[in-house]
Amino acid sequence: MSPAPQGPSRRLLLAGALAAVSAAVTGCSSDDASSASGGSKRLRIGYFAFPSGDLLMKNRRLLEKALPDYTITWVKFDSGAAVNQAFIGKSLDIAALGSSPFARGVSGSSPTPYKVAWILDVAGENEALLARKSTGITDVAGLKGKKIATPFASTSHYSLLAALDAAGLAPSDVDLIDLQPQPILAAWQRGDIDAAYVWLPTLDELRKTGTQLTSSKKIGAAGKPTLDLSVVSDDLIARDAKAIAVWRKAEAEALRLIKSDPDGAVKSIAAELNISTKDAKAQLSQGVFLTPEQVVSADWLGTDDSPGKLLTYVTDTGKFLADQKQIDVAPSAGAVRKAFYLEGLTDAVK
Helix, strand or coil: CCCCCCCCCHHHHHHHHHHHHHHHCCCCCHHHHHHHHHCCCEEEEEEECCCCHHHHHHHHCHHHHHCCCCEEEEEEECCHHHHHHHHHCCCCCEEEEEHHHHHHHCCCCCCCCEEEEEEEEECCCCEEEEEEHHHCCCCHHHHCCCEEEECCCCHHHHHHHHHHHHCCCCHHHCEEEECCHHHHHHHHHHCCCCEEEEECCHHHHHHCCEEEEEEHHHHHHCCCCCEEEEEEEHHHHHHCHHHHHHHHHHHHHHHHHHHHCHHHHHHHHHHHHCCCHHHHHHHHCCCECCCHHHHCCCCCCECCCCECCHHHHHHHHHHHHHHCCCCCCCCCHHHHHHCECCCCHHHHHC
């Protein structure tokens, strides 16, 4: 396994994601593709096998019940780079997306045609950096010269770069390897890598034989938070804003259920991930889930008229990625603001 080159361009990242996207959307027929621009009552939703309101909404069929006349297709993805490519190919209407790949998506002269419309969660202990115990590494500085795997263009990739920077290491001081979660686990078990930054559920498997060096919760507390967002396509905004309003209400209901019915939420997550309720409860407890009222507050996404602190978080993420040579030019605050869809946002919590 050879190390991935440092500082991949956005074009290379998107090209690398193409195969994954093609596989993910194979279930969509040519009729599906044409419906994206034809205004048919159809929603194609990208999600991750990761504890969130999305999995609860999918399991409880909240959106299907709220939109009985719509054909709703759920498409599973493994990385934010693949989600970005799918939106460029107009293969998705709504999707989960980390704040780092979102910052990448809105950079450059041809930004990805989507806008952020909701917040799923704030990264906590559900994303972390671990070293294999057999390496004897106990801190981030000890990773110098070591092989570290992470999914490139992901929130974990961003947090890894932030962790290295805080420890006085440049990306060139380590061997960064671009791997998706399942291949990370396989490489870890073979001893091909020394460390990895990844999310649940793969993270819990690594913890069995690894030493945790830091987490996204700690990195966020130090000033570089990452979030799991929900984005909607520009096409959907133009043709069916009412469907977005209904979807937001379903997302808000899912967040409320996580707080008001934790046992029921655990059962839904366990069913979607095909794991025990014990494991689902442990995984769910590691994320930071906002209330719908917090989502639409000035501290996070904002209100109909004014974006919240998420605007600053994403702008700062873009600047950091540019400094780290991960993107060519950081998106301006104005460019990021254009990628916020806030119309009707407060209606979701009524």
